[in-house]
Amino acid sequence: MRKIKTEISIPFHDVDAMGVVWHGRYVKYLEVVRCLLLESFDYGYVRMLDSGYAWPVVDMRIKYVKPLHMDQVISIEAEVVEWENRLKIRYLIRDKESGARVSKAYTVQMAIDMASEELCFESPPILLERLRLT
Amino acid sequence: MRKIKTEISIPFHDVDAMGVVWHGRYVKYLEVVRCLLLESFDYGYVRMLDSGYAWPVVDMRIKYVKPLHMDQVISIEAEVVEWENRLKIRYLIRDKESGARVSKAYTVQMAIDMASEELCFESPPILLERLRLT
Amino acid sequence: MRKIKTEISIPFHDVDAMGVVWHGRYVKYLEVVRCLLLESFDYGYVRMLDSGYAWPVVDMRIKYVKPLHMDQVISIEAEVVEWENRLKIRYLIRDKESGARVSKAYTVQMAIDMASEELCFESPPILLERLRLT
Amino acid sequence: MRKIKTEISIPFHDVDAMGVVWHGRYVKYLEVVRCLLLESFDYGYVRMLDSGYAWPVVDMRIKYVKPLHMDQVISIEAEVVEWENRLKIRYLIRDKESGARVSKAYTVQMAIDMASEELCFESPPILLERLRLT
Numbered sequence: 116m117r118k119i120k121t122e123i124s125i126p127f128h129d130v131d132a133m134g135v136v137w138h139g140r141y142v143k144y145l146e147v148v149r150c151l152l153l154e155s156f157d158y159g160y161v162r163m164l165d166s167g168y169a170w171p172v173v174d175m176r177i178k179y180v181k182p183l184h185m186d187q188v189i190s191i192e193a194e195v196v197e198w199e200n201r202l203k204i205r206y207l208i209r210d211k212e213s214g215a216r217v218s219k220a221y222t223v224q225m226a227i228d229m230a231s232e233e234l235c236f237e238s239p240p241i242l243l244e245r246l247r248l249t
Numbered sequence: 250m251r252k253i254k255t256e257i258s259i260p261f262h263d264v265d266a267m268g269v270v271w272h273g274r275y276v277k278y279l280e281v282v283r284c285l286l287l288e289s290f291d292y293g294y295v296r297m298l299d300s301g302y303a304w305p306v307v308d309m310r311i312k313y314v315k316p317l318h319m320d321q322v323i324s325i326e327a328e329v330v331e332w333e334n335r336l337k338i339r340y341l342i343r344d345k346e347s348g349a350r351v352s353k354a355y356t357v358q359m360a361i362d363m364a365s366e367e368l369c370f371e372s373p374p375i376l377l378e379r380l381r382l383t
Numbered sequence: 384m385r386k387i388k389t390e391i392s393i394p395f396h397d398v399d400a401m402g403v404v405w406h407g408r409y410v411k412y413l414e415v416v417r418c419l420l421l422e423s424f425d426y427g428y429v430r431m432l433d434s435g436y437a438w439p440v441v442d443m444r445i446k447y448v449k450p451l452h453m454d455q456v457i458s459i460e461a462e463v464v465e466w467e468n469r470l471k472i473r474y475l476i477r478d479k480e481s482g483a484r485v486s487k488a489y490t491v492q493m494a495i496d497m498a499s500e501e502l503c504f505e506s507p508p509i510l511l512e513r514l515r516l517t
Numbered sequence: 518m519r520k521i522k523t524e525i526s527i528p529f530h531d532v533d534a535m536g537v538v539w540h541g542r543y544v545k546y547l548e549v550v551r552c553l554l555l556e557s558f559d560y561g562y563v564r565m566l567d568s569g570y571a572w573p574v575v576d577m578r579i580k581y582v583k584p585l586h587m588d589q590v591i592s593i594e595a596e597v598v599e600w601e602n603r604l605k606i607r608y609l610i611r612d613k614e615s616g617a618r619v620s621k622a623y624t625v626q627m628a629i630d631m632a633s634e635e636l637c638f639e640s641p642p643i644l645l646e647r648l649r650l651t
Contacts, residue, residue, distance in 0.1 A: 127418060127428060128271050128411055132264040132319060132562075138574040139262060139548070142541030143396055150395060160395060160453060160534075172540040176578040185266060185428060261552060261562060262545055266428075272440040273414070276407030277530055284529060294400075294529060294587060306406040310444040319562060396539050400532040400587060407530060453534060 117195040117246065119152040122211060125187045135182035142175070145206050145220055148193040152204065158245040166241045167229050170202060174223035181210070181217045189217060198246055200237055201225045251329040251380065253286040256345060259321045269316035276309070279340050279354055282327040286338065292379040300375045301363050304336060308357035315344070315351045323351060332380055334371055335359045385463040385514065387420040390479060393455045403450035410443070413474050413488055416461040420472065426513040434509045435497050438470060442491035449478070449485045457485060466514055468505055469493045519597040519648065521554040524613060527589045537584035544577070547608050547622055550595040554606065560647040568643045569631050572604060576625035583612070583619045591619060600648055602639055603627045 123144050131137035153159045163170055183189065188211040197203035201223050208218040226235040226242070243249045257278050265271035287293045297304055317323065322345040331337035335357050342352040360369040360376070377383045391412050399405035421427045431438055451457065456479040465471035469491050476486040494503040494510070511517045525546055533539035555561045565572055585591065590613040599605035603625050610620040628637040628644070645651045 126411065126415055128265065128273060128414055130266040131262065132266070132268050133571060133573070134266050135573070137262050138577060139541065139544030142544060143394065146396055146541070147394055169535060171535070171537070171581065171584065173581050174579070175540060175581075177576070179573065179575050179577075182573065260545065260549055262548055267437060267439070269439070272443060273407065273410030276410060277528065280407070280530055281528055303401060305401070305403070305447065305450065307447050308445070309406060309447075311442070313439065313441050313443075316439065396533065396541060398534040399530065400534070400536050402534050405530050 119155050120190060120192045121148050121151055122188055122190050125183055125185055127185055130185045138179060141177055144191055148191040149204055152193045156245045168226045168239055169229055170224040170226055172222050173225050177220040179218050198238055198242055253289050254324060254326045255282050255285055256322055256324050259317055259319055261319055264319045272313060275311055278325055282325040283338055286327045290379045302360045302373055303363055304358040304360055306356050307359050311354040313352055317351060332372055332376055387423050388458060388460045389416050389419055390456055390458050393451055393453055395453055398453045406447060409445055412459055416459040417472055420461045424513045436494045436507055437497055438492040438494055440490050441493050445488040447486050451485060466506055466510055521557050522592060522594045523550050523553055524590055524592050527585055527587055529587055532587045540581060543579055546593055550593040551606055554595045558647045570628045570641055571631055572626040572628055574624050575627050579622040581620050585619060600640055600644060
């Protein structure tokens with residue numbers, strides 16, 4: 116429940132003039148698997164808004180180990196690794212065929228109370244409920 | 250007032266694996282100059298929403314005459330060519346240095362009354378006012 | 384063989400400030416299904432380059448019938464409708480659930496002989512072979 | 518020479534469904550200023566390739582302090598902070614009008630010898646020459 120995996124096939128429009136996926140496009144791949152992860156514990160985008168909180172990304176780091184090419188199929192794993200004060204998710208991208216590690220990343224999201232527009236320095240109870248930690 | 254021109258420098262991340270700007274990225278260039286054009290007669294994005302109408306693009310055509318490369322500077326001209334029932338804007342992209350025609354395009358936007366969520370088959374008076382046609 | 388269909392789930396990052404998919408992002412969806420179509424008759428990107436021809440898009444038109452929203456699943460159909468002098472592909476996007484028509488589009492590609500860098504006003508024989516028209 | 522600053526106006530298509538710039542689009546802004554910085558000491562994209570080295574981004578971190586909105590003008594500063602073994606550039610994004618800090622980031626690039634396709638664990642002399650450190 117706190118971990119998920121999906122596969123993505125690299126499209127032509129993600130590849131840059133050097134013949135490899137432009138580093139900025141990885142952010143899309145992270146988001147695709149993050150959305151699936153959040154949906155898996157019923158706290159996807161719509162549910163988040165319904166709960167009165169927005170969860171903007173406040174920190175993101177991506178390490179690029181091997182280049183990605185057109186038509187390559189990658190597997191991406193995402194795992195919730197922190198939730199008490201902020202939602203930290205780690206990602207591991209592998210080449211599907213060889214299993215070779217392609218990229219590691221994390222994102223940190225913090226809750227914003229949409230009524231007061233204030234940043235929450237503790238995660239709102241709804242997140243812990245969804246993660247079945249209460 | 251119904252015509253405007255701007256310049257854009259092609260960034261690395263718009264270039265694809267063939268070494269030319271990926272055809273889908275031209276849509277961004279059209280939007281940049283369209284926004285400037287709409288602002289020029291005080292009917293930019295915020296004003297549009299304030300006026301109670303959204304103006305989604307309902308039709309777009311782009312002809313690609315010459316490829317675009319990284320660091321190339323283009324000049325884009327946009328002109329309102331229809332306004333009575335819909336907002337049609339024509340675009341001409343040239344290489345800035347040589348003046349050579351690179352691309353021609355048009356977009357068609359129709360007004361949606363945001364209160365009723367209905368499509369307007371005649372442009373709302375606010376557009377004609379902004380264009381000083383009334 | 385000259386027609387294919389696929390499904391795409393709309394990601395968060397394709398949705399704009401109006402809450403609908405930004406019109407320029409449809410170009411990505413068209414490309415995903417076009418690449419599958421070309422692969423289906425063994426004339427995908429790598430094969431094209433191997434055959435000595437590049438096939439840039441020279442004309443594209445997209446009509447937007449209904450807006451697309453986050454998490455919506457679309458089905459896209461692509462069909463080769465012209466091949467003699469240029470490669471014209473038509474697209475139809477539907478909402479998967481209701482079957483409602485969301486968008487219609489076409490793209491036109493012309494062959495460029497990569498050795499001479501000249502535009503081919505007749506499609507090279509390799510395309511007709513791949514389409515099994517010879 | 519090791520520091521540069523530019524301004525970018527946020528376009529509509531960078532704004533997401535929450536009404537703020539999608540976090541992944543910041544990577545484009547970083548690249549625009551990084552390219553200007555590299556050009557400023559005559560080691561831009563074309564020069565890099567001519568020198569026999571590619572310089573892929575191997576690590577990137579972005580911290581998001583305040584949201585960005587449509588039409589907002591940002592100033593971005595980029596500075597080379599490491600060069601001996603890798604090229605590390607730090608970025609600071611501010612709201613142009615208020616000067617408020619919006620985002621901090623860094624990217625790390627490593628040289629790849631394009632002939633041998635090997636990663637260089639020391640920066641090639643050409644970088645230090647360009648930076649006038651030799």
